[in-house]
Amino acid sequence: MITRRQFLTRCAGAALTISGIGLCSKYNVIDKLMKSIPILLYHRVGVEPDDLTISVKHFEQDMSLLSNAGYNTLSLTQVRQYLQGHSLSLPKRPLIITFDDGYLDNYTNAFPILQKYSMVASFYIITGMIGNNDRLTISQIREMEMAGMDFGSHTITHRSLAGLTIGEVTTELNKSKFDLEQIIGRSVDFIAYPCGSYKDETLRIARDAGYLGGFSVHDGFAEFSNPLAIRRIPIFHYDRSIAYVMAKKGLLPRMFS
Numbered sequence: 001m002i003t004r005r006q007f008l009t010r011c012a013g014a015a016l017t018i019s020g021i022g023l024c025s026k027y028n029v030i031d032k033l034m035k036s037i038p039i040l041l042y043h044r045v046g047v048e049p050d051d052l053t054i055s056v057k058h059f060e061q062d063m064s065l066l067s068n069a070g071y072n073t074l075s076l077t078q079v080r081q082y083l084q085g086h087s088l089s090l091p092k093r094p095l096i097i098t099f100d101d102g103y104l105d106n107y108t109n110a111f112p113i114l115q116k117y118s119m120v121a122s123f124y125i126i127t128g129m130i131g132n133n134d135r136l137t138i139s140q141i142r143e144m145e146m147a148g149m150d151f152g153s154h155t156i157t158h159r160s161l162a163g164l165t166i167g168e169v170t171t172e173l174n175k176s177k178f179d180l181e182q183i184i185g186r187s188v189d190f191i192a193y194p195c196g197s198y199k200d201e202t203l204r205i206a207r208d209a210g211y212l213g214g215f216s217v218h219d220g221f222a223e224f225s226n227p228l229a230i231r232r233i234p235i236f237h238y239d240r241s242i243a244y245v246m247a248k249k250g251l252l253p254r255m256f257s
Contacts, residue, residue, distance in 0.1 A: 037074075037222045038255060039096040039215070040242075041232040045113075046105040051237045056109050062235070062242045063117045069256060071095040073119040076150040080189050083212050083227050096222070097121035098215060098232060100154055100192050102129065107140045115147065122150035124192035124215070126158045127176040130183075138183055145184045152190035153177050153211075160197035169202055173209045189213065203228040219249055 040062075044053035054062075072091035079096065081088050097114070099106050102125040114121055123144070129135045136144075145151060155161070155172040156179075164172070173191065180188045189212040193202070196217030206214050206228050214228040222230050239245045246252040 036254060037094050037096060038251075039098060039222045039230065039232040041215075041217065041234040042097070042099050042110070043101055044103050044105050045109040046103075052101075053105075053237050054235060054239070056113070058241075059110060060113050060116075063113055063119060065242055066095060067117045067119070069093065073097055073121065075120050075148070076122050076152065076190055080212055083224065098192065099123045100194075101158070102126055102136045102141075102154065104134050104136060104140075107136055107144060111144055111147075111149070114149070120148050120150065122152055122190065124152045124154035124190075125176075125180060126154045126156070126194075127179045128156040129158070141183055145186075150190075151180060151184055151188065152192060152215075153180055153188055154192050155194055158194045160195050161193055161202045162197040162199045166201060166205065169205050170209070173206055173211070177209060177211070190215065193217075198229070221251065221254060 042054065042059070044050075045056055045059045046053050047055070071093045072095065074090070074094050074096050078088060078090070097119060099110065099121055102123060106123055110121070123136070123141075125136065125141065130141070131137050141151060153173065153176040156176045157172065159168075159172070161169050161172065177188045177191075187210075189210070191206055191211050191213075192215040198206075198214070198216070203214065203226075212227060213230055215230050215232055217234055218229075218231045219233060220231040222232070224230065233245065233249065233251070235242070235245055239248075243252065243256065246255040
């Protein structure tokens with residue numbers, strides 16, 4: 001016997017499925033999915049006692065919950081194809097997982113768990129810190145990229161872009177893009193703004209630099225009406241689970257309906 005909550009949840013899911021198939025064209029279905037996609041933002045997975053670090057156990061529980069709920073992670077190639085107007089097929093429950101800052105534990109702790117659950121993530125690298133203490137090395141970035149993980153820019157120095165001059169922002173965006181492209185041997189089309197800091201001029205410079213998408217730290221499901229200011233859902237040390245985060249932000253019905 002199922003509970004009333006389970007019954008209502010299944011009915012809601014069925015209604016969404018029926019309406020999606022009966023009322024939307026193929027391309028409208030894709031647009032609907034992409035406008036309601038959760039993009040999760042992590043930083044560290046380890047033991048450090050700070051708000052940006054979640055435990056290995058916590059991260060694995062998150063990935064297990066998402067996997068059991070039927071979520072399938074998207075690569076940046078798929079996101080790029082969508083933004084460029086290409087026809088593509090998306091899973092029923094698309095998800096994007098992102099990591100900012102390029103910490104070493106992204107390789108030692110997060111990477112194996114992502115592989116265990118057949119998930120991909122995109123990692124936004126501070127190129128001026130590659131190889132520093134507690135940061136990813138060039139060889140680790142290349143290994144992860146060869147295994148299907150994605151990489152994007154997080155600038156050179158991780159300074160708040162909204163407070164920099166036009167010249168400084170231009171250098172941060174262009175040089176970090178170029179340097180990372182030399183490491184992974186492919187185009188870098190996405191950037192995550194340090195601390196979520198940007199202004200209208202920043203987005204123009206990002207577009208001129210050749211970025212197709214930019215990730216903010218504004219809460220909410222992604223909307224691609226402005227692909228250079230895409231929303232994400234930050235996950236912090238003090239958050240208990242993905243379900244808890246979504247409930248706290250008022251997004252639970254959309255995440256697990």
